[in-house]
Structure formats: C-alpha cells, structure tokens
Amino acid sequence: MTAFKFSKLTFWRVVVTIIFAAGLYATLVRFAQGLGASTNLSDPFPWGLWVGLNTLCGVGLSAGGFAIAAAVYILGLERYRPVLRAAVLTAFLGYISVVVGLLFELGLPWRIWHPILLWNRRSVLFEVAWCLMLYTTVLALEFSPAVFERLRWHRLRDWHARWHRRILIPLVLVGVLLSSLHQSLLGGLYLITKGKLYPLWYSSQLPAFFFLSAIAAGLALVVMALYLCARSLRFRLDFAILHEVSRVIVLLLIFYALFRGLDLISRGSWEYLWKSRAETGWFWLEISLFLILPLVLLSAQRVRGSVLGLYWSCALVVMGFMANRLNVAVNALQASAGAYYFPKWTEMAISLAVITAAVVAFYYAALHLEIFPRRVPPPPPEAEWRWVAAFGLPQHQRGTLR
Amino acid sequence: MKTQAKAILVDITRCIGCHSCERACKQVHNLPEESEPVLSGTALTVVQESQGRFVRRLCMHCQDPACASACPVGALQKTSLGPVIYAADRCIGCRYCMLACPFQVPRYEWDHLAPYVKKCNMCAERIARGETPVCVEACPVGATQFGDRAEILAEARRRIDENSTYVPRIYGAEEVGGTSVFFLSDVPFEKLGFVTPPSEQPMPILTSTALSDIPTVVVAGTALLAALYWITQRRQEVALAEAQESQPLARSQELVSGWQKKGVKS
Numbered sequence: 046m047t048a049f050k051f052s053k054l055t056f057w058r059v060v061v062t063i064i065f066a067a068g069l070y071a072t073l074v075r076f077a078q079g080l081g082a083s084t085n086l087s088d089p090f091p092w093g094l095w096v097g098l099n100t101l102c103g104v105g106l107s108a109g110g111f112a113i114a115a116a117v118y119i120l121g122l123e124r125y126r127p128v129l130r131a132a133v134l135t136a137f138l139g140y141i142s143v144v145v146g147l148l149f150e151l152g153l154p155w156r157i158w159h160p161i162l163l164w165n166r167r168s169v170l171f172e173v174a175w176c177l178m179l180y181t182t183v184l185a186l187e188f189s190p191a192v193f194e195r196l197r198w199h200r201l202r203d204w205h206a207r208w209h210r211r212i213l214i215p216l217v218l219v220g221v222l223l224s225s226l227h228q229s230l231l232g233g234l235y236l237i238t239k240g241k242l243y244p245l246w247y248s249s250q251l252p253a254f255f256f257l258s259a260i261a262a263g264l265a266l267v268v269m270a271l272y273l274c275a276r277s278l279r280f281r282l283d284f285a286i287l288h289e290v291s292r293v294i295v296l297l298l299i300f301y302a303l304f305r306g307l308d309l310i311s312r313g314s315w316e317y318l319w320k321s322r323a324e325t326g327w328f329w330l331e332i333s334l335f336l337i338l339p340l341v342l343l344s345a346q347r348v349r350g351s352v353l354g355l356y357w358s359c360a361l362v363v364m365g366f367m368a369n370r371l372n373v374a375v376n377a378l379q380a381s382a383g384a385y386y387f388p389k390w391t392e393m394a395i396s397l398a399v400i401t402a403a404v405v406a407f408y409y410a411a412l413h414l415e416i417f418p419r420r421v422p423p424p425p426p427e428a429e430w431r432w433v434a435a436f437g438l439p440q441h442q443r444g445t446l447r
Numbered sequence: 448m449k450t451q452a453k454a455i456l457v458d459i460t461r462c463i464g465c466h467s468c469e470r471a472c473k474q475v476h477n478l479p480e481e482s483e484p485v486l487s488g489t490a491l492t493v494v495q496e497s498q499g500r501f502v503r504r505l506c507m508h509c510q511d512p513a514c515a516s517a518c519p520v521g522a523l524q525k526t527s528l529g530p531v532i533y534a535a536d537r538c539i540g541c542r543y544c545m546l547a548c549p550f551q552v553p554r555y556e557w558d559h560l561a562p563y564v565k566k567c568n569m570c571a572e573r574i575a576r577g578e579t580p581v582c583v584e585a586c587p588v589g590a591t592q593f594g595d596r597a598e599i600l601a602e603a604r605r606r607i608d609e610n611s612t613y614v615p616r617i618y619g620a621e622e623v624g625g626t627s628v629f630f631l632s633d634v635p636f637e638k639l640g641f642v643t644p645p646s647e648q649p650m651p652i653l654t655s656t657a658l659s660d661i662p663t664v665v666v667a668g669t670a671l672l673a674a675l676y677w678i679t680q681r682r683q684e685v686a687l688a689e690a691q692e693s694q695p696l697a698r699s700q701e702l703v704s705g706w707q708k709k710g711v712k713s
Contacts, residue, residue: 076560078560079557079558079559079560079562080555080557080562081557081558082558086557087557088486088487088545088551088553088554088555088557089551091542091545091546091555092542092543092546115672118676119672119675119676119679120675120679121679121680121682121683150541151539151540151541152538152539152540152541152542152555152561152562152563153538153539153540153561153562154540156538156539156540157539159519159520159537159539160519160520160539163520163521163522163537164520164521165516165518165519165520165521166658167515167516167651167654167655167658168516168517168518168519168521168543168654169517169654169657169658170517170518170519170541170543171519171520172658172661173519174519214676218669218672218673218676221668221672222664222665222668222669222672225664225668226661226664226665229657230657233654233657233658234543236653236654236657237513237516237517237546237547237650237651237653237654238546238547239645239646239650239653240549240642240643240644240645241546241549249653249656252657382551
C-alpha cells in the first residue's frame with residue numbers, strides 16, 4: 046500500500062475542478078429552485094441545450110460502440126479488436142451521461158422509471174426511453190469483463206467469464222439493433238414538429254439522417270479518444286486502424302451528403318440555402334464543419350497520412366455533428382417558437398460538468414482497467430515507420446501501458 | 448343519456464372582451480384571479496385583442512391529438528366525450544407534448560419544484576356529469592357555445608351560410624384532422640394570429656409511419672446480422688481446415704490458441 050498523496054496540481058486538474066464546482070452550484074440551483082430559475086426554457090421553448098447537447102449529442106457520439114462491436118463480433122474484423130473496449134467504453138459512459146442529464150432535464154426526475162410501467166406505444170419518446178434503458182444495460186454487460194477480470198474473488202470472476210462467453214454474441218446482436226433504433230428514433234422525435242422545424246432540417250428522412258451522422262461522428266469520437274489516450278497514456282496503437290476508421294467515416298460522410306442534398310432538392314427546400322436569415326448561417330456552419338472541411342482535409346494525402354491531421358479532421362466531424370444536433374434542437378425551432386432562447390449559465394455549467402465527468406471517468410478507466418491491449422503483437426517491419434509517424438516516440442519509450 | 452362527442456364553438460364576431468370566461472375558468476380551477484395576457488400555467492384560457500377583435504385562446508382538443516401521441520407515459524388522453532385530459536400522476540415532465548402541439552397550447556409550471564403541464568381540459572369532470580364547461584356558462588353574450596360536436600359544426604355552417612360577413616372557414620373543422628373547438632370570424636384567421644397547422648392530416652401520422660417500420664427493421668436486422676455472423680464463423684472454420692491440411696501442426700495450433708483467447712469454439 047502506498048501512502049495517500051495529493052495529486053499534482055496541473056492545468057487540466059484546475060480546469061476540471063472549476064467545471065465541477067460550477068456544475069455543483071448549478072445543480073443546487075436546479076434542484077432547490079426549479080427549472081424556471083436554472084434554465085432559460087419557456088412555454089414556447091420547452092426543449093433547449095440539455096436536450097440538444099446532453100441527449101442528442103450524448104447518444105449520437107456513443108454510436109462508435111455498436112459500430113466497432115458489430116465489426117469485431119459480427120463481421121469478424123479482428124484487426125479492430127484492440128480498439129473495441131475503448132469504443133464500448135465511450136458508448137457506455139456516453140449513455141450514462143445521457144441518463145444523468147435526463148435527471149436534470151425532466152421536470153419530475155424521480156419518475157424517470159414511469160415508462161417501464163406506463164406505456165404509450167404510439168409515442169416515439171416511449172420507444173426512445175426503452176431503447177435507452179435496454180441499450181445502457183447491454184453496454185454495461187458488454188463492458189463488464191473489463192471490471193470483473195480485475196476481481197480477486199476467483200469463483201465470481203470465473204462464473205462471470207463463463208456466462209459472458211455464452212451471451213456475448215446475442216448481446217452484441219441485440220445491442221446493434223437497439224442502438225440503431227435508438228439513433229434513428231431520436232431523429233423521429235422531431236417528425237412531429239412539422240411546420241415548426243425550419244425546412245433546411247425538417248424532413249421525413251430525419252431518422253435516417255440521425256442514424257448515418259451518428260455512426261460517422263461516433264467513429265470520429267473513438268478516433269479522438271484513441272489518439273488522446275495513446276498520447277497521454279503512452280500505449281502502442283497501430284495507426285493503420287485509425288486510418289481505416291477514417292476511411293469508413295469518409296464513406297459515411299459522402300453518403301450522408303448525397304442523401305441530404307437529394308432530400309433537400311426533392312422537398313424543394315433548396316431555395317432556403319441562400320435566404321438571408323440566421324438559419325442559413327447555422328446550416329452552412331454545420332455543413333462546413335461536418336461535411337465540407339473533413340472531406341476536403343481527408344482527401345489530402347498529407348492530412349490522411351498524419352495522426353494529427355486525422356485527429357483534427359475527426360474533431361471537425363464531431364463538432365459538425367454537435368452543430369447539427371444543436372441546430373435541430375435549438376436554432377431551427379427559434380423562428381417558429383416566436384421566442385428567443387439562449388441557454389442560461391446554469392444550463393451550460395451542468396451540461397459541461399456532465400460531459401467532463403464522462404471524460405474523467407474514461408481517463409480513470411483507461412488508467413486502471415485494461416481498456417487498451419497491454420501486449421500488442423510486434424508490428425511488421427514495413428509498418429515500422431507508422432509508429433514513428435504516429436507518435437514520434439523514441440524506441441525505448443514505445444512500451445506498453447503502465 | 449347518450450354519450451356523444453362534445454365541442455365548443457367560439458364566435459369571434461360576438462365576443463365583447465369582458466373576460467368572464469377567464470375569470471370563471473380561474474375560479475373553477477383554483478387559479479390566481481388576475482387576468483393574464485397569454486396562456487400560462489395559471490391561465491388556461493385568455494382573451495386577446497387583435498385587429499379590433501377579441502380572440503379567445505384555449506386548447507383545441509384535437510380529434511387525434513399530437514400531444515397524446517407524443518407523451519411517452521400516456522398522461523394525455525383523448526376522451527370519447529371530446530376533452531383531451533391530462534393525468535398528472537403519470538407525467539414525468541419531459542415536455543414533449545409542448546414541443547409536439549401544433550397550436551402551442553400546453554404550458555408548464557416552470558417555477559414549481561414539482562412542475563406539471565397545464566392546459567384547458569374542457570371541464571371534463573363537468574361534461575361527464577352532463578354539465579357545460581364553465582367558460583361557456585359564464586359567457587354573457589353567447590360568444591362561446593357548447594353541444595354535440597356534429598350539431599355545433601352544423602350550427603357553425605349555418606351561420607356562415609346565412610351571414611356573408613363571416614370568413615367562409617370554420618377554424619378547427621379541418622385543421623390537423625379536426626378538433627373539438629371551433630372558431631368563426633369575420634377577419635381572416637391568419638391576421639388574428641391563428642397558426643396554420645402543417646396539414647389537414649392528424650399530426651400523429653407523422654410519427655406513426657416511422658414507428659410502424661420498427662418491427663420490419665428488427666426482423667430484417669436480426670436476419671441480416673445473424674447471416675453475417677454465420678458467414679464469419681464459417682470462414683474461420685474453413686481457414687482452420689485449410690491450415691490443418693497444408694501445415695498439419697504448427698499453423699493450426701497457432702490458430703486454435705489464438706481463437707481460444709477470443710472465446711471461439713474450434
């Protein structure tokens with residue numbers, strides 16, 4: 046046993062502490078004074094930042110988990126196995142953050158369990174609630190080996206390993222279905238806002254758009270998480286994996302761009318592309334971040350071939366994705382609501398604190414659990430340059446985690 | 448007595464702006480008495496002045512309400528007598544009903560620590576007893592009337608036919624598949640601030656098509672994933688067999704030990 050030591054005061058520790066302190070205070074305001082005092086939500090604008098950022102982005106950016114799980118277990122693409130646990134962990138933490146966010150968002154959070162007993166099969170939100178409950182459970186089970194294998198109670202550990210092996214494939218299969226439904230149904234939530242949601246975003250194809258964009262952004266977030274972990278935790282990661290994931294992202298983005306463009310034309314909404322309105326600006330910001338910039342960047346060999354280039358392209362995809370969800374949840378509803386909405390600082394503080402908590406949890410999980418493979422097979426000689434290109438670490442430092 | 452669907456008719460040409468309906472509503476629902484300019488958690492109906500006319504706002508009580516289809520826990524229900532009612536004990540406070548309503552009617556008790564949705568319930572408990580809603584009873588000039596939905600609609604048509612000053616449109620008869628509250632006016636409805644709903648189809652149709660796809664997606668998705676998994680497994684088996692033929696021991700042991708780690712049956 047080592048003696049307790051105070052952690053070193055680093056820049057990021059200070060930032061995280063400030064975010065948590067602000068979040069804690071905002072939490073007090075939220076639960077002591079209610080939604081009116083802690084948000085700028087109003088009768089014409091009942092859904093705001095929490096729905097846009099915590100729910101829509103939180104679920105969407107978790108899509109990497111089911112995509113990589115399907116690649117490894119269903120398609121047998123073994124080369125993705127080294128990043129599997131990291132992807133499942135981002136998804137699991139993403140979903141937990143969504144549930145926590147809901148406790149702030151709901152007016153009566155102690156009734157969050159109501160959809161289990163009180164059903165309305167006609168409601169999209171009802172189906173969304175069930176997908177959220179079931180898929181969070183699936184993710185917990187998918188991730189459980191990382192926790193159970195660390196246990197010292199051998200019998201429990203072995204019992205868990207035995208059961209997990211039996212249910213793993215059905216579990217992954219159910220998970221892929223549930224999360225696909227969940228992603229698309231979040232878009233489906235906005236189908237009923239016809240006449241309210243600005244025509245650049247409203248489409249009967251919203252579920253498909255939400256599904257496609259979530260996979261692209263979820264994979265982009267996995268690339269970001271892998272790069273950041275590889276950098277700060279110094280474990281070895283084959284750059285080829287990131288490169289291949291980025292190719293999948295590019296394909297998804299091209300498909301999404303074509304689909305969305307054709308949809309705009311077929312609905313006759315293309316004329317809205319040039320109107321001098323605030324929505325036009327939001328739309329082009331979203332499109333540049335999510336589609337134009339990443340596609341241009343990733344088409345350049347120099348960007349594609351460098352880890353930093355990949356990282357920033359993926360960061361743009363994630364930012365563009367968030368712009369899209371915030372546009373749907375906030376900006377595209379502003380005009381029809383006839384009310385201006387800009388989140389209160391308490392809303393922002395709580396959103397930020399929940400996201401930061403997920404990031405911190407990821408960091409500590411990566412430190413203490415086996416998220417990344419400790420023993421990586423030695424890279425073939427011709428790929429040797431990749432390690433250097435990737436992290437520029439000298440040979441003796443390119444060790445394993447811990 | 449036959450239980451027929453009821454409806455309310457508001458004739459804007461007759462309203463004198465006395466706010467009696469507001470006061471009666473607040474009294475019967477135990478709400479603070481002062482008059483409010485817009486609908487709120489404490490004002491379930493209001494009379495607004497617009498274009499020199501007095502326009503009452505209240506829940507439209509749609510025949511197939513968006514709010515009732517949106518609510519995940521079924522707290523909002525359309526009753527056979529006409530009113531769309533709210534079961535506060537089911538509500539979780541998600542406010543999706545507010546987003547879904549094409550008329551922007553449901554309000555929220557933003558300042559409460561246990562906030563609920565507030566909207567006109569057409570005095571459902573009075574209607575069930577065979578009485579009329581209090582706002583109708585309170586109106587001194589008969590601007591708001593109440594009766595069987597079919598008769599009320601016929602009455603509205605009769606007024607339009609007999610008097611050419613009316614706009615030839617019964618607001619609520621066609622909108623979102625029909626409502627249980629109708630308006631008559633001599634000024635175009637758009638000018639009075641009435642929203643034009645997206646279609647004459649009930650709003651829930653917008654989501655029901657997406658929801659009806661779910662079983663197909665689940666069945667087709669399961670079949671596809673299972674097929675892909677089977678192919679993957681089969682290819683691994685074939686690879687193992689081939690390896691055993693060409694390199695009887697070394698190669699196959701390597702493969703088997705590799706797969707045992709992953710939990711694949713050899």
